[in-house]
Amino acid sequence: MNAQTSINGDPETAPIAAARRPASMLRSFGSLFGSNNGVNRRVGTPQGIINGYVEFGNPERTGRTLGTFAGVFSPVALSMFSALVFIRVGFIVGNAGLYITLLQFFIAYMILLFTVASVCAISTNGAVEGGGVYCCAMAITGCTEAMMSNFGPGGYFAAFIPDGTWWRFLFCTVINTSMLIVCLIGAALFAKTSVLILGIVTVVLLSTYISFLAVDEMTIRKPGENTLLPNGTNLTYTGLSADTLAENLYSHYGQDYTSDGKTVDFATTFGVLFAGVTGIMAGANMSGELKSPSKSIPWGTLSAVAFTFVAYVILAFLMAFTTPASTMQNNYLFLMPINFWPPFIAIGILTATFSTGLSNLIGSSRILEALSKDQVFGSWLNFIVKGTWKGNPIVAVVISWALVEAILLIGSLNTIAQVNSVLFMLSYLATNLACLGIELTGAPNFRPLFKYFTWHTCLFGLLGTLIMMFVINPIYASLSIILCLLLVIALHLFSPATQAAQWGSISQALMFHQVRKYLLMLDPRKDHVKFWRPQMLLLVSSPRSCCPLVDFINDLKKGGLYVIGHVKVGDDDDVEENKRWLLFVDHMRVKAFTEITYASSIREGVQHLIRLSGIGAMKPNTIILGFYDSETPKDFFQTGTSPYKTDGFNISGLPDFPIRRDGETKQIDIKEYVSILSDILRMKKNLCLCRHFHRLDKDFITKSKHIKYIDVWPINVFNPKTEDPFDVVSLFMLQLAVIINMLAKWKHLRLRVFLCETNNTNSSTFETHDETIPQMEIFNRTKLEQSLKSLRINADILEIEDWARDTEFSRHSRILKHFINQTEHSADILSEENLNRSLLYMQSARYIELLTELTADMPPTILVHGVSTVTLTTL
Secondary structure: OOEEEEEEOOHHHOOOOOOOOOOOOOOOOOOOOOOOOOOEEOOEEOOEEOOOOEEOOOHHHHOOOEOHHHHHHHHHHHHHHOOHHHHOHHHHHHHHHHHHHHHHHHHHHHHHHHHHHHHHHHHOOOOOOOOOOOOHHHHHHHHHHHHHHHHOOOOOOOOOOOOOHHHHHHHHHHHHHHHHHHHHHHHHHHHHHHHHHHHHHHHHHHHHHHHHHHOOOEEEEOOOOOOOOOOOOEEEEOOOOHHHHHHHOOOOOOEEOOOOOEEOOHHHHHHHHHHHHOOOOOOHHHHHHEOOHHHHHHHHHHHHHHHHHHHHHHHHHHHHHHOOHHHHHHOOOOHHHHOOOOHHHHHHHHHHHHHHHHHHHHHHHHHHHHHHHOOOOOOOOHHHHHOEEOOEEHHHHHHHHHHHHHHHOOOOHHHHHHHHHHHHHHHHHHHHHHHHHHHHHOOOOOOOOOOOOOHHHHHHHHHHHHHHHHHHOHHHHHHHHHHHHHHHHHHHHHOOHHHHHHHOOHHHHHHHHHHHHHHHHOOHHHOOHHHOOOOEEEEOOOHHHOHHHHHHHHHHOOOOOEEEEEEEEOOOOOOOHHHHHHHHHHHHOOOOEEEEEEEOOHHHHHHHHHHHOOEOOEOOOEEEEEOOOOOOOOOOOOOOOOOOOOOOOEEOOEEOOOOOOOOOOOOOOHHHHHHHHHHHHHOOOEEEEEEOHHHOOHHHHHHOOOOOEEEEEOOOOOOOOOOOOOOHHHHHHHHHHHHHHOOOOOOOOEEEEEEEOOOOOEOOOOEOOHHHHHHHHHHHHHHHHHHHHHOOOOEEEEEEOOOOOOOOOHHHHHHHHHHHHHHHHHHOOOOHHHHHHHHHHHOOHHHHHHHHHHOOOOOOEEEEEOOOOOOOOOO
16 A cells, blocks of 8 residues: 555544335325236225225226216216305306406316326326325315305395304304214215216206296395495396396406405406316226226216316306396305206205315325325324224324314315415326426336327426416415425435335436436546546445444545445355345445445456446446454444444344354455455556544544544655655545545544655665755645645644654654565565556565554554546646
8 A cells, every 4th residue: 555544643542443006106196107017906995095905807896897977077077066166156257257267267177188188197007096186175165155145144045044254164163073974984875976966966057057048137135244235235137138248258356255355356266266176186086996997087087177167168158148247246156046946056055065075075084094004204194094993094084174174264265265276286286297207207117098198288287287376376386385395305204215115206217317317428538637526436345344434435425426345256146135235225324326246256256346336427436445454343233332233134033244253264365355456456446445444433533532633644655755745646645534524523633744754865775964854854844835735725744754763653654664665675666657566566465464564553544545636736
């Protein structure tokens, strides 16, 4: 070796020392597809997940009995009608006008269509086992509003229910609690009634169309809750009228009497509209129940979207043709008095809102249960699984109920609708973003059968939702995005790595795509020394004995490549070996890759690792080995005081990573070891030999007042020229010392550079004329100071003027002198041009003996030989 770097202080005080698919696949939008291999799969239901597995084959035997209409069309259409169809379309037309209303429906449905394409791509690439987007509070508020209009003060049928902010909250709570009771005792029965409920809503809607055409002009009284108009004010209904249509073509925004007279604008009306037309994922959530998901989901969802769009456009046009704007602005339930049989509207509103709210509460509670089962956020939600009774997630339902109660405190349906719309758009944005990402990565297993899906539809859907989120409410949009980012961060922090591996996170596909692209762009021919960083290959025999060294090299890499390499002699390939090494990296919490190779000898295996480790321009430039000595390795996995102690690598009493015990023979002899060192230099790699790192304790170094310095001895023992104290060898070694000194746990230590006077008129005997020594010392110290200043290195300079003088470094200096003397006599002052001669000398046990003597009582020490330029004064 040519130089050494040691962590020094008082020598006396030196420290000694995954085949199941997750139930929450669609819920996190992190997994788009998984392996379909195998014979079993979990099957989703409208309520969530059935705990069990069924065999593929005959749909009747697997429970896949639903067709397109009952399984997809009905739940999607019912979800998209919700509370909007009978309660808020008039509010939108009356304020925004027919033209703006049609534009808003067009924008909303274009966003939905692009998102439907992504949902269809997901569902036709693999079964979606439940999930979706739910907002129960909006439906409950709409149901309460209908009750007040029918049975509250000035109600159409009776007036026995008191009104007021807290009365409405009480009735919302009663409805929410009744839904809770249904969820706890009879949720399974409700799932089979969607077709019947849709039929009722459709009949009511048809009666509304007929009423618009059949009912003549009439007077409508002001609702009691509207305090913006004087009591006794009556509103009008004109029936079919060209004048009314002309009046309603353009916007004339007013005030919202349900939210303390807040001024209505484009964002308000669009937020209410979009909240009502969501629900496109209801069909995809039934994937596990469908006979033919790949056909039913696209056709059923698209037909439901088209059906509801036509229904809404006809309804908006008829309202604009028959009802003055003032009526629509001041009575959101004007459809009831103009209907030829008013109870029809009451039945439609109560049926649609209660059923939608109940299905949302059921679905959201099952999502919460699935998140707990899949350990998405680690063990934080385990109490939810424990609160399941007879397959019913009691705790999840109660938590969902409580969350709904919190949202109900907002009160106004229009305000809730805006919040609802922003959150729905965020979920649609995430869906489109996930599909866009997986499409751009070109993953071969992403092969959706839905042929109208492209990356363009994802991009347009993503941009549309993002823009309209901020149009509706910039504050809500910003807060929701921040909340989503926090959830993503929590997911990465608390989600177990094994679970993420089972899901097949899209982040891995995206990173692979980008890393491959940038690796191709990282051209080694364009490397420049100003951007040099160490790229380490640490050769490890047994991880048990080198934990401190593995940890230290992780600090030393300075953001560069770090590869931990291991050679196994023989051809008995163990498929589990790589997994164990990855677990070791996880245990050590280091940012490293692992490379395992099998070879006929350790030397041959090391050659393989040096040549093949890394990829492209990211290949190791520095090879690091442990020192060859006779010390018995220390097992840091079993030592009681070790910070690396673990029982995770002991299986059935047989420990992984065998370690050499006291008295056992080494796997490698000195000759092969020195040959490996020779090979490394011949392959033009920087070389580091590390000794005494079993004594390294970083925590002790941080706290200790005795350890003060990182000592650097910049001597090229094969060519000791003091006129050039910073040749390539010494600069490389000093660069490593500076890197370590930049880190937090090492920053308090001071660099100390030793200036050793070795060059003179007779270099072989180290004899000089007395009169020339002072001038040489001044010259070399000045040059060293200038070099350190040019390199921006803050270090103390310590001169070793007399090799024989009795100082604390006398022993090291005498051994170093002897070492240099030996190498000079053996290789005639070997240089880089005569490197082959140095390699001949290195193949000697005497070389290792000299290094052993040199470092015998030192603290953790690195012997360094650099072959590449690592820094310049012109940087």
